Amino acid sequence: MSENERAASRTAVLVCQGRAAADGRFATDRFADPVAVRLLRAAEREPVDEVRAGTPPQGWHARTAYESVRACAEVVVPRTVAIDDALRARVSGQLVILGAGLDTRAWRLSELADTDVWEVDHPASQQDKRARLAEAAPEATARSVRFTPVDFATDDLGAALDATGHDPARPTVWLWEGVVPYLTRDQVRATLSALTARTAPGSTLVLNYQSPSAKAAAGRLLTRVLGNAVTAGEPWRSLWKPHDMASLLTEYGLHMTSDDSLLTLAVSLYGPTGGRTSLRSGRVAVAERR
Numbered sequence: 001m002s003e004n005e006r007a008a009s010r011t012a013v014l015v016c017q018g019r020a021a022a023d024g025r026f027a028t029d030r031f032a033d034p035v036a037v038r039l040l041r042a043a044e045r046e047p048v049d050e051v052r053a054g055t056p057p058q059g060w061h062a063r064t065a066y067e068s069v070r071a072c073a074e075v076v077v078p079r080t081v082a083i084d085d086a087l088r089a090r091v092s093g094q095l096v097i098l099g100a101g102l103d104t105r106a107w108r109l110s111e112l113a114d115t116d117v118w119e120v121d122h123p124a125s126q127q128d129k130r131a132r133l134a135e136a137a138p139e140a141t142a143r144s145v146r147f148t149p150v151d152f153a154t155d156d157l158g159a160a161l162d163a164t165g166h167d168p169a170r171p172t173v174w175l176w177e178g179v180v181p182y183l184t185r186d187q188v189r190a191t192l193s194a195l196t197a198r199t200a201p202g203s204t205l206v207l208n209y210q211s212p213s214a215k216a217a218a219g220r221l222l223t224r225v226l227g228n229a230v231t232a233g234e235p236w237r238s239l240w241k242p243h244d245m246a247s248l249l250t251e252y253g254l255h256m257t258s259d260d261s262l263l264t265l266a267v268s269l270y271g272p273t274g275g276r277t278s279l280r281s282g283r284v285a286v287a288e289r290r
Contacts, residue, residue: 012101018072168198
């Protein structure tokens with residue numbers, strides 16, 4: 001396996017599989033992602049098709065992949081709905097997606113028709129996505145999509161955005177989904193520092209993060225023991241209590257206006273969730289620069 005293949009995010013594929021598995025099956029009046037399945041390779045679609053059909057496969061590794069996609073689908077629906085609603089309510093003309101992975105919003109949200117979208121991600125992950133897009137050829141709904149490769153360990157976020165035309169004097173909506181848990185606390189602070197340095201008044205940060213949860217930690221440990229390559233290769237590095245996250249954002253000049261658990265969001269979509277308390281640790285927050 002090449003260095004680029006090792007560096008491309010496997011979590012991004014799992015999240016895309018989860019959205020593809022959920023499309024047309026969960027909260028159909030609020031959630032849809034018909035683009036997700038088009039970005040998956042044939043082998044990646046197999047567990048998606050099995051989850052959609054409700055037919056668990058035989059064999060340890062195949063069943064582990066099935067359960068990972070099934071569980072991911074339950075998580076991504078409330079998360080995606082909450083984020084999509086926040087973006088629709090705050091369209092500003094500039095949307096920057098940090099750690100974009102296989103995000104599909106620039107190809108499925110009609111509300112972005114007058115918005116330029118910057119997709120920021122590790123060069124290897126972005127190269128992988130662009131290859132998938134070339135094969136799937138979906139039509140963008142955003143005004144433009146500007147791919148911005150950034151290795152946060154070595155590259156300057158501001159310089160990269162300057163090079164691709166982002167205007168720090170204009171309001172920006174920043175989306176930071178599915179990334180914070182994989183960063184150390186120092187890396188989270190460094191990213192917030194770079195982000196807020198070019199955040200004009202009237203800008204918004206839509207943030208997904210994880211709060212501490214013994215059940216969630218035990219579940220990820222179990223999947224690593226069972227041989228899940230995704231969680232083994234991309235461990236969580238920072239968890240935040242809601243009041244700590246609010247304090248952190250305040251430190252960087254952002255005022256939190258909402259912060260909801262995925263469990264609360266799921267209940268609003270489905271009603272009772274059957275005790276899926278693992279959703280409680282995932283959160284979606286919205287903060288503004290006034």
